[in-house]
Every structure is written in structure tokens, then in C-alpha cells.
Amino acid sequence: MATISRNPKTGAVVAQVRIRPFKPVQETFRVPQGAKLADIKRQARAWAAAEERRLRALRVKGGDDTDNDLSRRTVGEVINAYLEDPKVNERKTFDDIDRLVTWWLAEFKDTRIIDFGVKKIYAAREKLVTEKVTPATVNRHLSQMRACWNWARNSGKVPQGRAWPTNLQLKENNERKRFLDDKELAALLKAAEPTPLLRAAILLSVGTGMRQGEMLRLTWKDIDLDGGKAVILEAKSNTPRTVHVPATAMAALRKLRKPKARATSRVFMLDAATALNAWTLENRWSKIREAAGLEDFKWHDLRHSCASFLARKGASLLEIGSVLGHKSPSMTQRYSHLTQGQPVTGHTELDALLRGRGTKVATYFIPASVIEGLNFKKPKP
Numbered sequence: 001m002a003t004i005s006r007n008p009k010t011g012a013v014v015a016q017v018r019i020r021p022f023k024p025v026q027e028t029f030r031v032p033q034g035a036k037l038a039d040i041k042r043q044a045r046a047w048a049a050a051e052e053r054r055l056r057a058l059r060v061k062g063g064d065d066t067d068n069d070l071s072r073r074t075v076g077e078v079i080n081a082y083l084e085d086p087k088v089n090e091r092k093t094f095d096d097i098d099r100l101v102t103w104w105l106a107e108f109k110d111t112r113i114i115d116f117g118v119k120k121i122y123a124a125r126e127k128l129v130t131e132k133v134t135p136a137t138v139n140r141h142l143s144q145m146r147a148c149w150n151w152a153r154n155s156g157k158v159p160q161g162r163a164w165p166t167n168l169q170l171k172e173n174n175e176r177k178r179f180l181d182d183k184e185l186a187a188l189l190k191a192a193e194p195t196p197l198l199r200a201a202i203l204l205s206v207g208t209g210m211r212q213g214e215m216l217r218l219t220w221k222d223i224d225l226d227g228g229k230a231v232i233l234e235a236k237s238n239t240p241r242t243v244h245v246p247a248t249a250m251a252a253l254r255k256l257r258k259p260k261a262r263a264t265s266r267v268f269m270l271d272a273a274t275a276l277n278a279w280t281l282e283n284r285w286s287k288i289r290e291a292a293g294l295e296d297f298k299w300h301d302l303r304h305s306c307a308s309f310l311a312r313k314g315a316s317l318l319e320i321g322s323v324l325g326h327k328s329p330s331m332t333q334r335y336s337h338l339t340q341g342q343p344v345t346g347h348t349e350l351d352a353l354l355r356g357r358g359t360k361v362a363t364y365f366i367p368a369s370v371i372e373g374l375n376f377k378k379p380k381p
Contacts, residue, residue, distance in 0.1 A: 013028070219265060
């Protein structure tokens with residue numbers, strides 16, 4: 001957008017151009033004595049039109065990056081640059097970020113930025129759906145690619161005018177209630193026996209309700225082998241918590257620790273230098289899950305199973321929420337159907353009262369001579 005005005009003090013003509021995301025630029029045209037003002041204004045308008053064209057061309061190229069303009073840049077280059085950014089690498093959820101955007105990398109590695117439009121993004125969403133990915137997982141893929149795209153816009157690798165499309169998110173069903181029953185748990189643990197690393201991870205997840213990311217980030221300094229506890233410092237809610245680790249899960253963890261393992265090293269390691277990540281975990285988990293004959297069951301359902309077992313054995317919703325690290329009671333309500341109808345503290349005593357076996361007040365006859373011996377004051381007549 002260009003504006004042409006005149007300085008009231010000097011009489012000069014001022015042309016200003018505003019094109020986002022660039023800062024406003026302006027030029028001053030003096031009016032020589034004897035010159036026609038209309039001619040000077042025509043010069044100012046011509047300059048403004050040329051400047052607008054220049055800035056719009058730069059915006060299409062992604063700023064002043066002329067070495068690799070957007071006519072050649074690909075989605076794959078943008079994603080790789082995003083994953084290599086130091087701040088992105090420092091995030092505690094980097095494994096998830098890597099996994100989610102790598103799906104887009106596989107689909108659109110050679111697609112040019114100028115060709116990556118709304119239709120392709122909608123088609124990608126539909127492909128995720130056809131791959132039997134849940135709405136929640138589809139939304140996570142979309143949200144992470146949107147974060148990558150916005151990072152690229154802010155860093156000049158994508159034009160500011162190419163905003164990520166809105167209203168892409170699918171409606172989620174957050175009431176998933178898939179839990180292990182006793183037979184399924186036994187089958188799962190048997191299938192995991194040949195893989196001690198995964199068996200320990202499964203035992204810990206079911207025994208504590210840890211999220212996958214929380215578990216993978218555990219170090220040996222977070223594990224109290226003698227006290228049977230684990231400290232989750234990097235929790236999703238950003239609120240550290242301590243959880244009880246059942247003896248069976250703790251025994252499995254002990255077998256994983258090498259004699260010279262450092263306190264700062266990860267608990268779940270593939271070898272001396274490589275930590276277990278979400279990619280490898282999912283790959284090995286899928287084989288164990290198939291061997292156990294589990295259908296429609298995800299790793300996160302181990303966390304739900306922990307809550308299910310606790311609820312069926314009498315734990316309250318408050319206790320379950322504390323174990324899982326829920327920030328609000330509403331998050332634990334999905335397990336309320338499992339606790340409905342179970343006795344709570346005080347029910348046994350209430351039943352005793354209902355049966356007439358509660359505390360009773362006994363009445364005894366005390367002779368007058370005894371009362372006088374107790375030195376009670378007699379009431380005034």
C-alpha cells in the first residue's frame with residue numbers, strides 16, 4: 001500500500017510504501033522553484049509503484065534470501081531445517097516432534113513450497129484417516145506440521161503471506177476406554193519375556209501409569225531402587241511428581257542397570273550409547289502386541305490399564321488422579337464408571353450402625369451414698 005502526502009513545513013512530497021512483513025519505506029521529493037506540483041507527485045507515485053513491485057517480489061522469494069528462493073525450495077528442506085534448529089532439538093518432546101513431522105517429510109519431501117497448498121494439506125489429512133489413525137493422532141500430525149510451518153515463516157523460509165490453513169482439526173473422541181483385562185495382561189507379559197527391555201517398560205507403564213515420554217526420559221537418578229519410587233521430573237503437566245513402583249516392575253528395572261551405569265544415563269538403553277526412542281519402542285511394541293493377540297490396543301492404553309486395575313481394587317478417583325498426574329479432577333472422570341458402586345471409607349462403619357452395632361450409650365444406677373462420696377455439689381433447692 002502506498003500513500004502520497006506533502007510536508008506542511010518544507011512543501012516536499014513524501015511517498016511511503018507499506019508491504020508486510022517489511023518495515024515501511026519512504027522517499028522525499030522536493031519541489032524545485034518553478035516546477036509543477038502535479039509533475040512531482042507523478043514522480044512520487046511512479047517511485048512508490050516500483051517499490052511496491054520490488055517488495056512484493058522479495059516477499060514471494062522469502063525475504064532477501066536470493067541464494068535459494070522459494071521457486072526451488074521444498075517442503076523437505078523446510079522440515080529438515082526445522083529439525084536441525086537448536087531450540088527445537090532442546091525440547092523434551094523432540095522424539096515426538098521428529099516422528100510426527102517425518103511423516104510429512106516422507107509424503108512431501110520433493111514438493112516445492114509454492115505447490116504445497118490447502119488441497120495437498122487436506123489430502124494429507126484424509127490419507128492419515130485412511131491409515132486408520134485416530135482423530136487425536138491426526139490432529140497431532142497437523143499441529144506439529146503447523147508448528148514447523150510457522151517456524152519457517154518466522155525464519156524467512158516460507159513467505160509471511162502463506163499462512164497455515166484453519167479449521168483442519170478433526171473432532172476427537174477423548175472417551176476411549178480400552179483397558180487390559182487380567183488374561184490380556186498375562187498374555188502381554190508372556191509375549192514380552194524374550195525382550196527384557198520392553199518387558200520392563202510394559203511393567204513400569206502398567207504399574208505406574210507413566211506416559212510414554214515420561215518413561216523414556218527417566219534416568220537412574222530418578223529411580224529409588226530401595227524405596228520403590230520413581231521421580232518424574234519432566235512431566236506433561238510441567239509439575240514433577242513421585243510415583244510408587246510395584247516390586248515386580250522394580251525388579252525388572254534392576255536387571256536393566258549395568259554395573260557402571262551413570263546416574264545421569266537413561267534407564268531404557270538399546271546399547272551403551274543409544275537410548276530407546278519412540279520410533280524403536282513402537283516398532284518392537286507392535287510385534288509384542290501382535291504376539292499377545294491384542295487388537296485395537298495402543299501403548300497409551302497401558303496407562304489407562306493402570307487406572308483400571310487401581311479402580312477395580314478400590315482406589316478412589318482422587319488417588320487415581322494423583323498417580324496419573326492429572327492437573328484437574330475432570331481429567332480422571334473417564335474412570336468414574338469403574339469406581340461407581342464400590343465401598344468408600346466409612347461404609348463399613350455405616351453398615352455397622354445400620355445393623356444396630358454402632359456406638360451405644362449405656363445407663364447405670366448409682367446409689368446416693370456413692371454420689372455423696374464423690375463430693376458432687378447438690379443443686380440448690
